[in-house]
Amino acid sequence: MRRSLAIISANPMSLTGVILIALVVVSAALADFIAPFPAHRGAVVDFANFNQPPKWPNIMGTDLVGRDLFSRILYAYRISLILGVVVLALAVPVGIVAGLAAGYIGGRTQFVLMRTTDVFLSIPPLVLAMSIMGVLEPTLANGMMAVTAMWWPWYSRLVFNITLAEKEEGYVLAAELIGASRLHIMFREILPNCLPAIITKMTLDLGFVILIASSLSFLGLGVQPPTPDLGSMVAQGASYLPDSWWLTVFPGLAILVAVFGFNLLGDALRDILGADR
Amino acid sequence: MTSIHLALRSVSKSFRVGARSVRAVEGISVEVAEGECLAIVGESGSGKSTLANLVLGVYAPDAGSIMLDGATLPARRSLANRRMVQLVQQNPLSSLNPKRTVGASIRLSLDVHGIGKPSSRASRIGWLLEEVGLPAEFAERSPAALSGGQRQRVAIARALACESRLVVLDEPTSSLDVIVQARILRLLKDLRAARGLTYVFITHDLAVVRNVADRVMVLKEGARVEIGETARIFTCPEHAYTRGLIAASPVIAQEEQDLRDRLRQGIG
Numbered sequence: 001m002r003r004s005l006a007i008i009s010a011n012p013m014s015l016t017g018v019i020l021i022a023l024v025v026v027s028a029a030l031a032d033f034i035a036p037f038p039a040h041r042g043a044v045v046d047f048a049n050f051n052q053p054p055k056w057p058n059i060m061g062t063d064l065v066g067r068d069l070f071s072r073i074l075y076a077y078r079i080s081l082i083l084g085v086v087v088l089a090l091a092v093p094v095g096i097v098a099g100l101a102a103g104y105i106g107g108r109t110q111f112v113l114m115r116t117t118d119v120f121l122s123i124p125p126l127v128l129a130m131s132i133m134g135v136l137e138p139t140l141a142n143g144m145m146a147v148t149a150m151w152w153p154w155y156s157r158l159v160f161n162i163t164l165a166e167k168e169e170g171y172v173l174a175a176e177l178i179g180a181s182r183l184h185i186m187f188r189e190i191l192p193n194c195l196p197a198i199i200t201k202m203t204l205d206l207g208f209v210i211l212i213a214s215s216l217s218f219l220g221l222g223v224q225p226p227t228p229d230l231g232s233m234v235a236q237g238a239s240y241l242p243d244s245w246w247l248t249v250f251p252g253l254a255i256l257v258a259v260f261g262f263n264l265l266g267d268a269l270r271d272i273l274g275a276d277r
Numbered sequence: 278m279t280s281i282h283l284a285l286r287s288v289s290k291s292f293r294v295g296a297r298s299v300r301a302v303e304g305i306s307v308e309v310a311e312g313e314c315l316a317i318v319g320e321s322g323s324g325k326s327t328l329a330n331l332v333l334g335v336y337a338p339d340a341g342s343i344m345l346d347g348a349t350l351p352a353r354r355s356l357a358n359r360r361m362v363q364l365v366q367q368n369p370l371s372s373l374n375p376k377r378t379v380g381a382s383i384r385l386s387l388d389v390h391g392i393g394k395p396s397s398r399a400s401r402i403g404w405l406l407e408e409v410g411l412p413a414e415f416a417e418r419s420p421a422a423l424s425g426g427q428r429q430r431v432a433i434a435r436a437l438a439c440e441s442r443l444v445v446l447d448e449p450t451s452s453l454d455v456i457v458q459a460r461i462l463r464l465l466k467d468l469r470a471a472r473g474l475t476y477v478f479i480t481h482d483l484a485v486v487r488n489v490a491d492r493v494m495v496l497k498e499g500a501r502v503e504i505g506e507t508a509r510i511f512t513c514p515e516h517a518y519t520r521g522l523i524a525a526s527p528v529i530a531q532e533e534q535d536l537r538d539r540l541r542q543g544i545g
Contacts, residue, residue, distance in 0.1 A: 169371045170371035171382070174372050178389050178435075179360065
C-alpha cells in the first residue's frame with residue numbers, strides 16, 4: 001500500500017489520473033447533492049431560459065430546452081460509469097473463462113474458443129455494436145449487451161496469451177502431478193497470475209467503454225432522451241456550432257476527462273501491479 | 278533383501294517433431310530398490326528428463342511398462358497413483374506459484390489427497406516446513422520473500438506432503454550456489470534416511486552423483502550405456518562414453534589430477 005502511494009505520488013501523470021477519476025466518481029455518486037438542478041436530468045423544459053451561454057447559476061450554460069448542462073453532465077457521468085462497470089462485469093468473466101479454457105486445455109477447445117474470439121475481433125467494434133443496436137431496441141440495457149458482445153474477445157485473447165505462457169511454469173506441472181483438478185489449476189493457480197494484467201486492462205477499458213457508448217449514442221443508437229448521455233449531448237449540440245459552443249464543448253470535455261483519467265490510472269496500475277512479477 | 282520399489286520394463290517413448298518421429302527413450306529397463314538412490318546421468322538430450330516424466334506419468338510410454346510396488350501403472354494415472362510418486366524440480370522460482378503463499382502450495386497436496394483432517398492441516402504444514410529446516414511461520418510468506426535455497430526446501434516439503442515414498446529429483450540443486458547446494462543435498466540425504474525414501478536423481482552434475490547416489494545409470498541418445506554401483510562407475514567405467522563424461526566434469530577431473538600429483542610427490 002505504501003509502495004503504491006509512493007509510485008502514484010512520484011509520477012505527476014499518475015497523480016493526475018487518480019485525481020481526475022476521483023472527481024468523476026464523486027460527481028457521479030453525489031450528483032443528487034452537487035447538481036444545482038437535479039430535476040433537469042429528466043424531461044423538463046424551461047423555454048424562458050433555453051440555449052443560454054455559461055452564466056450563474058448555469059455555469060455550463062443551458063441546452064435547447066433550457067435544462068442546466070452542468071446538472072445533466074453529472075447525471076450522464078453516472079450512467080456512463082454504470083454502463084462501463086456493467087459491461088466489464090459481464091465481458092471480463094466471459095473472456096477469462098474462454099481464455100483460460102482455451103489456453104490450458106488446448107486442442108479442440110482452444111480451436112473453437114479462439115476462432116470464435118477471432119470472428120468477433122475481426123468485425124469492427126462500432127459496426128458490430130451498431131448492427132446489434134439496429135436489430136434490438138436502442139435502450140440502455142441493449143446498449144450494454146451490444147458493447148459487452150464486442151468487449152469479451154479482448155479479454156479472452158489477453159488471458160489466453162498469459163495462460164499459454166503460465167502453463168509452462170513449474171507450478172502448473174507440480175499441481176498436475178499432485179493430482180489437482182483442471183478447475184483448480186485454471187482458476188486457483190493460473191488466474192491469480194493473470195489478474196494484474198486484467199485489472200490494468202479493465203481500468204484502461206472503462207475509459208474506452210465510455211467512449212464507445214458515447215459514439216453509439218452520438219449515432220442515435222445508445223441511451224435515448226430524456227436520459228442524459230454525453231454522446232447524445234455532443235450530437236445534439238453539433239448542429240449549433242460554433243455559436244452555441246457550450247452545447248458540445250462541455251459534454252465533450254467531460255468525455256475527455258473521464259477517458260484520459262482512466263488511461264492515466266491504468267498506466268499507474270500497470271506500474272504498481274506489474275512490478276512484483 | 279530389500280524389495281523392488283520401481284521397475285521399468287523395456288520402456289520406450291518417441292516424440293513427433295514435425296513430420297518425423299524422434300526416439301527419446303529406447304527400451305530402458307531398470308529396477309530401483311526400496312530406499313535406494315538411483316542417479317540418471319547424461320548430456321542434455323540423452324532422454325533423462327523424458328525418463329523422469331515417464332516415471333511421473335506426465336505421459337505414458339509407447340511400449341513397455343512401469344511398475345510401482347509390483348503393480349503396473351495405468352497410462353492414465355489415478356489420484357492414488359499420483360500420490361505414490363512426487364517431483365522436486367530444478368527451478369524453485371518457477372515451481373512455486375508466485376501468487377500463492379508457501380502454505381497454500383503445500384496445502385494443495387493435503388487437500389487433493391484428503392490427508393489429515395481439514396482442521397489439522399495448518400499444523401501439518403508447519404511440521405513439514407520444520408522437517409525441511411524452515412520455521413513454521415514461513416507458511417504465511419510468499420515465495421518472493423524466500424531465498425533460492427529456502428524455496429527449494431519448500432518444494433521438497435510439498436513433495437513430502439503427499440507422503441510418497443518415491444521422489445523424482447530433477448536437477449534439484451543445479452540452480453543453487455555451491456554452499457546452498459551442499460545443504461540441500463544434506464537435507465535430501467537426511468530425509469531419505471528418516472523417511473525411507475527412494476530417489477530417482479536426474480542430474481548432469483557428476484560431483485553431486487558421487488555424493489548421493491547408490492547406483493548410476495548413464496544414458497546416451499535415449500539408450501542405457503551402463504549401470505552400476507556409484508563407486509564402480511567412477512573408478513572403472515566400462516564404457517568410453519562414461520569415461521568421457523567423467524573427464525568432462527571439471528571438478529572430478531581436477532580432483533583426479535590432484536590425486537595423481539600427490540601420488541607422484543609421494544613417490545618422488
